[in-house]
Amino acid sequence: MIGMLAAAFRRGVFSIGILAIFVLFVGPVAILVLTSVRPASGAYYIWRGTAFTLHNFVDVMQQSQVVKAMFNSFVLSSLATIFSLGITVGSGYMLSRFSGWIQRSWFATIYIFRTVPYISWVLPLYLVNTRLGIYDTYIGLLLPHIAVHVCFFSWLMKGFFDGINPSMEHAALIDGCTRWGAFYRVALPSAMPGIAALAILCWLSTWNEFLFALILTGQRTPMITSTMAQFVTETGTEWNLMSATAVIAMLPALLVTIFGQKYVIRGLRM
Template sequence: MAAHAASWQRSVQQVAIWGAAALLLLWTVFPFVWILLTSLKNPGDIISVPPKFLFEPTFDNYSALVIGEQGGQYSSTRPDFPRFFLNSMIISVGAVALSVLTGIPAAYALARFSFPLKDGFAFVLMSFRFVPFIAFVIPLYLLYQRVGLYNTHVGLILAYQLITLPFTIWMLRSFFMEIPAEIQEAAKIDGCSWFGVLSRVILPLSMPGIAVTLILGFMFCWNAFNYPLMLAGRQTFPVTVGAIQFISYEQVLWGQMAAATIVAALPQLVLSLMVQKYIVRGLTMGAVK
């Protein structure tokens, strides 16, 4: 009797766990599924009440992102989404590359060298992640207007360092600290300088950590909204700001906005799937010794 009660209790617990997992999955995935469905609807189906889950799909919204509309149900002027997509690629790749090139030496110094106020300096770097963006964007806007960096890719790449550089330094610092100091000492005995130790020993051993730092930094840059909203113009808008250009005083192009959202999410999704093994290794690096 007791064994039967215990078995029944375990069954109830398993059902509750699976039910909670299903609800969490539904809560997480449903917004993406809804946007996908919206991107495949015509304007009449999008605004129908009650919402339509069964409809004849169309790819007109996706084609409109590239070739535009030839009059009719949409406005004759349209956002230049291909330009926005290219801007996001240029800015995100440039910002991540710059943050990694400058962050690796800084992270190595914070991980291996001893100097006055090292911990305070590391905390100041991390504090840039806590400060509201408005504290930086207004001075940057005034400065960029004076020096000619407003509405430029270079200006946005430099501004994005406030997003990626502190994160890169702290992530790589933790990965470098997980590498045993004995390996570094052995390399020094063999005649390596600190740069040789970094390039020949530390970096090869830290590749999973560097990979996950690159991927997460790219995602942060790709999803950035506030800085490009204030520091970019129509020629340099990324996809995050470009997507809201489908809202005008005349109408809201819900279908094209949804299609732009799906297309904008694809690079991150494809990149994550391609290097997921590095993400797992990087996030768990040093957890088990």
């Protein structure tokens, strides 16, 4: 009898613990979502009152700056993903399959430059971009976004190819495939699952990126994160509109969390 009670008690504590974890991670998001569907008058006491509205979203979507920012972030994230993966897949393959002083020094380079804090090269990049006349343009933000991924992605790509047995490529070479063909037809398809996971993470991280957007763009090419930051720091009183913008900006993240979690987990494990 006492044993059963103890077991029930333990199970109760366990369930409460699980519930607490759940609330801890969903709570802040729920508060934000709830605020976004309250009218301006109800935003300050969101646990009181029952007035709900979608008007905040309509309001936000009517601001051309927000719509433009979302479009810019979308285009930029997609381009950055394609280019970063495109240029790091080769570098990772080389690191994995060949060895020599070039590979060793390249590996040391990407390791060292990964430790450099972003601000240390984005700050002077502001001068470089202004000098080149690409400040506040797509290209001025796209190229640094590709550069930021070079180091880490080369490292991860090396990991993908390390996990693939090279004997398949050797077989392809013997069968008359060129070195390039062995890479393109044999190694690349086997690395595809990892690359797909990396693509999703890369897209999200570019969409979420803030420091580059803050320093390298202005009014002409707004990004969603820098637009939001402007809201918070300058007009930080209209919390209902703030939250609506944040919820819209959060949509890709929510979609990926619900439908693409397999890829996120695989991507993070690397």
